[in-house]
Amino acid sequence: MAGRLITLEGGEGVGKSTQARLLCDWLSGQGTSAVATREPGGTPGAEAIRGLLLGGSEDRWSVTTEALLVAAARSDHVERLIRPALAAGKWVICDRFLDSTLAYQGGEGGLSDDVLLNLHDIASGGLRPDLTLVLTLDAEESARRAAARDGGRPDRFGARDAAFHRRIDAAFQARLKAEPVRCRQVDASGSAEEVTGRIRALVAPLLQ
Numbered sequence: 001m002a003g004r005l006i007t008l009e010g011g012e013g014v015g016k017s018t019q020a021r022l023l024c025d026w027l028s029g030q031g032t033s034a035v036a037t038r039e040p041g042g043t044p045g046a047e048a049i050r051g052l053l054l055g056g057s058e059d060r061w062s063v064t065t066e067a068l069l070v071a072a073a074r075s076d077h078v079e080r081l082i083r084p085a086l087a088a089g090k091w092v093i094c095d096r097f098l099d100s101t102l103a104y105q106g107g108e109g110g111l112s113d114d115v116l117l118n119l120h121d122i123a124s125g126g127l128r129p130d131l132t133l134v135l136t137l138d139a140e141e142s143a144r145r146a147a148a149r150d151g152g153r154p155d156r157f158g159a160r161d162a163a164f165h166r167r168i169d170a171a172f173q174a175r176l177k178a179e180p181v182r183c184r185q186v187d188a189s190g191s192a193e194e195v196t197g198r199i200r201a202l203v204a205p206l207l208q
């Protein structure tokens with residue numbers, strides 16, 4: 001059986017990385033071979049591009065350059081990790097993917113969905129997730145979680161002001177509206193175990 005691609009999306013600090021790991025562990029425990037990965041990143045080349053994208057001053061890159069860097073990283077990641085894993089029947093749990101591009105470089109950055117989808121299709125060969133879980137959380141709580149984790153050293157995106165993060169949240173809400181079948185909202189409040197329970201309920205039907 002071919003594998004599945006599940007992506008976790010949402011603003012900074014909502015708990016995507018935590019839940020990607022927990023989902024991968026749960027699937028493995030169910031006898032479903034799964035791998036957790038992230039974007040930008042996931043392969044040595046894509047991780048090097050991640051370092052370029054996330055490091056340095058806020059105005060280091062124009063939004064067009066960001067979109068091209070993200071696409072270059074995705075091309076390597078899809079070709080060398082995601083597609084081989086799916087072909088081997090593994091489930092791929094990816095922390096951020098297409099919808100982050102549409103939210104950060106699109107909704108917030110101002111590039112059109114058409115341009116970004118073209119770039120995505122070139123980079124990924126038209127790959128779409130089977131299911132996208134959009135984690136949503138009160139802005140103050142996500143900022144608290146991110147600050148506690150980053151210890152006062154946020155990256156180029158995390159360092160931006162509260163208004164930026166509110167616009168990103170709005171862009172993810174727009175993604176939920178635009179693709180209500182693929183993109184499902186997950187309440188990210190409460191303990192990690194509570195959030196995991198909500199995620200399992202959405203993923204379980206795909207196991208049948």
Ligand SMILES: Nc1ncnc2c1ncn2[C@@H]1O[C@H](COP(=O)(O)OP(=O)(O)OP(=O)(O)O)[C@@H](O)[C@H]1O
Nearest residue numbers: 011012013014015016017018145146149190191192
């Ligand atoms: N449900 C939870 N309750 C409290 N803290 C949590 C919860 N889930 C995750 N955390 C903690 O919050 C911080 C941010 O979580 P995590 O790194 O998983 O978020 P993220 O969405 O991947 O963030 P980013 O997009 O900024 O990388 C971590 O320190 C993590 O341990």
Ligand SMILES: Cc1cn([C@H]2C[C@H](O)[C@@H](COP(=O)(O)O)O2)c(=O)[nH]c1=O
Nearest residue numbers: 012039040070096097100101104157158
């Ligand atoms: C995939 C993708 C990511 N980004 C931004 C969004 C985040 O600020 C960082 C990734 O770091 P995190 O630890 O996962 O928060 O990259 C982006 O702007 N565009 C994208 O397509």
